[in-house]
Amino acid sequence: MLILEDYLLLTLDDVTGKAVVDASYREQVAAGALLVELALLRRADLAGDGDGGRVGRIVVRDPSPTGNALLDEALGVVRAREGSKPKALVAPLARLKPAARAIASLAERGVLRREEGRVLGIFPTTRWPAADTRHEDAVRADLRRVLVEGGDPDERTAALVAVLSATGQAGRVLAAGGSGGGEEWTAAHRRAADRRAKEIARQSWGSEAVRAYVQEISAAIVVGASVAATAAATS
Template sequence: MLILEDYLLLTLDDATGKTVVDASYREQVAAGALLVELALLGRADLAGDGDGGRVGRIVVRDASTTGNALLDEALDVVRSKEGSKPKALVGPIAKLKPAARAVASLADRGVLRREEGRVLGIFPTTRWPAADSRHEDAVRRDLWRVLVDGEEPAERTAALAAILAATGQAGRVLAAGGGRGAPVVVDGAPGWTAAQRRAVDARAKQIAADSWATLAVKAYVEEITAAIVIGATVATTSAAASG
């Protein structure tokens, strides 16, 4: 599973198939998650002193196929814009609609279930309830151990926590999961208090700030998550204005 797919599973309600977070900027988050994945795979990186004077700019370290269509298309975008700042790539990759495509792929693989319906009997809508929650349960257990129990994270868990921290969603998605799959349930979650959610959000931010990756990868991820925050702010403001 991609980090993007883990994020999407966490932010979809297993029973209703509705997103449990603001979906207005989901494609920007998805684009950022793909860029983070490329860094962890060693495909993209920030240029250093030996990379032709483009220190801090994105550079492709390995252009070979990843075996995943979404990642390969994202890597093509990176190649076409090599030398840009990482945050400049979020928008172009978001135009590929990675979140929508990843959700459809999860349904094709039997992880989610596609349910077509209509709002008010008129407007078509699609929901994505869980069909097989085993992988999501494992992801939640990992996050619980790190964000609630305070264990040190593996690299991919830390990257996912950084994305959740950037969007302020860590406490919300864990509470929405009701502690399912976790060894301990905090006060019978999902009835968490606001303070408990804030504590999880704070822990996610701490993880994002810690030295969980190489300095170059960490700097790269920090730029990507900053771009996600900007995209989220723009999307939310635009949605409010149109409402």
């Protein structure tokens, strides 16, 4: 599973198939998650002093195919815009509609179920309830271990937490799925999970280069989400 797919599973209600967080900027978050994935695969990185370019700009380390069509398209976008700041890549990657395509892929693989309906009997809607929760349950259990029980994350879990932290959604997605520990999941629990997520996002959970890259992408997600939310409010 991609980090993007983990994020989407966490933010969709298993029963209703509705988003449990603000979905107006979901494609922007998905774009950032693709950039994070490319970092973990060591395909893309931030230029350093020895790269012959401007430090802090995105550089492609390995252009070879990843084996995932969506991720390969994202890598192509990055290659075409190599030397850009991370925030400049969020919009063009969002135009690939990565969230919509990833959700459709999850449904094709039997993880989600597509349900068509109409609001007020007029407006068509599509919902995506869970069909197989085994992977999502494992992701939630790992997030609980890290965000609630104080465990140390591996590099991949820390990157997912960084994405959730950038959007302020860590506590909310855990609350939406239940605490998993039997106790009542309160607002205080959510705030504590959000604080822990921010702490992890600042920690040295991976290589310095990858961590710096993910921090830049997280900041870019916030910018992209803010632009999308503003556009939605004024449209």
